[in-house]
Amino acid sequence: MRRWLLLLLPLLAGCEPGLEAAGVLDATAARLEDDRVSVEVTLTCGLVYGMARLEGCDADGERVCVSATWYAADDTAFAHPRHRAESCQKVPDIIGTQVTVTTPDAVDRDPGLRILVSADPRVMNAVIPNP
Numbered sequence: 001m002r003r004w005l006l007l008l009l010p011l012l013a014g015c016e017p018g019l020e021a022a023g024v025l026d027a028t029a030a031r032l033e034d035d036r037v038s039v040e041v042t043l044t045c046g047l048v049y050g051m052a053r054l055e056g057c058d059a060d061g062e063r064v065c066v067s068a069t070w071y072a073a074d075d076t077a078f079a080h081p082r083h084r085a086e087s088c089q090k091v092p093d094i095i096g097t098q099v100t101v102t103t104p105d106a107v108d109r110d111p112g113l114r115i116l117v118s119a120d121p122r123v124m125n126a127v128i129p130n131p
Contacts, residue, residue, distance in 0.1 A: 019048040022064045022094045023124035027117040029068075031131040035106035039068040039085070039117060039128075043097045046123025063088050066099045069116045070107060070130060078116055083107050 023046030029039045043064065065088040069081045085103040099119075107113075113130035 020045050021048050021120035021123050022046070022066075024066075024117050024119055024126040025124070027068075027115075027126040027128050029115055029128055029131045031107075031109070032102070035109070036103045037068075037085075037107045037115075037131060038103075039101045039115065041066050041068075041099045041101060041117055041119070041126075043091075043094050043099065043119055044124065045094050046120070048120075048122045062090065064091050064094065064097070064099070064119060066101055066117065066119045068101045068103075069118070070113050071116060073112050073114050082113060 022043050024041055025044035026042040027039055029037055031037055043066070065086055067084060067086040069078070070083040071078050071081060083103060083105075085101045087099055087101040089099060091097045101117075107130065110130060115128050115130055116125060117128060118125040
């Protein structure tokens with residue numbers, strides 16, 4: 001019994017070990033008038049390993065970067081990117097934060113392209129169609 005209590009003590013004290021990172025909860029893409037593409041991303045917190053913290057997943061004012069990378073639909077290994085855009089910003093909290101990623105140049109209106117949206121590749125990403 002004493003052994004179990006010692007194992008539970010860090011949990012009861014709120015000192016759970018683990019690593020959390022920004023993940024993608026939702027993403028939608030829209031084409032702008034000049035054929036650039038804007039991707040609206042909602043972040044969540046993903047557990048990389050260990051146990052999640054009780055108080056949530058805050059960024060403590062750190063920079064979070066979100067990328068949107070275009071691939072051909074048949075490139076299942078995501079090995080040959082066609083376009084890429086990234087946006088970085090300081091955020092107080094990861095969960096629910098919205099980030100907009102906009103391509104600097106026009107993107108083809110090709111339905112055979114898909115967009116891999118990622119904040120940290122170790123946790124949740126999203127794959128969405130090219131608008």
